[in-house]
Amino acid sequence: MTLTFNSEIYSExxxxxxxxxxKTEEENEKFLETVEELLSRSHLTPEExxxxxxxxxxxxxFEDKHYQLNSSTPRSRLLHLMxxxxxxxxxxxxxxxxxxxxxxxxxxxxEITKEQAEALGKFFHVEPSFFIC
Numbered sequence: 534m535t536l537t538f539n540s541e542i543y544s545e546x547x548x549x550x551x552x553x554x555x556k557t558e559e560e561n562e563k564f565l566e567t568v569e570e571l572l573s574r575s576h577l578t579p580e581e582x583x584x585x586x587x588x589x590x591x592x593x594x595f596e597d598k599h600y601q602l603n604s605s606t607p608r609s610r611l612l613h614l615m616x617x618x619x620x621x622x623x624x625x626x627x628x629x630x631x632x633x634x635x636x637x638x639x640x641x642x643x644e645i646t647k648e649q650a651e652a653l654g655k656f657f658h659v660e661p662s663f664f665i666c
Contacts, residue, residue, distance in 0.1 A: 543580040552587050555595035564588050569617040572657065585658050593663075607645050607664040608638065614657045628652045 555561050571577060571585045596605075605613075615625070625635045629649050637643035645653070645664045654661035 538579045538583070542578070543583060546580055546584045550584060550588070552584070552591055555591050558599075561592060561595050564592055568592065572614060572617045573619070577658065582658055589659050589663075593660075607650075607666060608641055610663055611638070611645075611653065614659070618657075625653075628656050 550564075550567055552564070553560075555564060568585060568588050571581055571588075574581075577585065615621075622635045622639055623632070626632050629635050629638065629652070634643065634649075638645060638649075644666070647661070647665065650661040650664035653659075653664050657663075
C-alpha cells in the first residue's frame with residue numbers, strides 16, 4: 534500500500550501550527566512541544582511526517598544560531614528523543630544491532646555510525662546528521 538500525500542490535509546496542519554522562522558525561545562519551546570507530541574505517536578501520516586521534518590529543521594536552525602556549538606551531542610539528542618517517546622535502551626536494540634552496542638553508545642564508549650544514524654533518523658523521523666558529530 535502506497536501512502537499518498539494530501540495537500541489539503543497538509544495545508545490544514547500548516548494553518549493549525551503556523552510554522553515559521555523561530556525568533557524567540559518561546560516560539561522554539563512551542564514547536565518543540567509539537568515535535569514531541571508528533572514523536573510520541575506510533576504512526577504518522579505523510580502530512581504529519583512532512584510537518585515534523587519542517588519543524589525539526591526550523592528548531593535546528595534556531596538552536597544552531599542561538600545555542601553554543603557542541604552544547605548537545607548525538608548521544609544527548611538521542612536521549613532527548615527517547616525521553617520524548619518514552620523509550621528505554623531495549624527499544625533501540627533492533628535498530629542499532631545489539632544490546633551491547635546500545636549500552637556502549639549510551640555510556641559514550643562508542644560513536645554512532647553512519648548506518649546507525651540513518652536507521653535512527655528513519656525511526657525518529659529526523660535527519661540522520663542529528664546523530665553524527
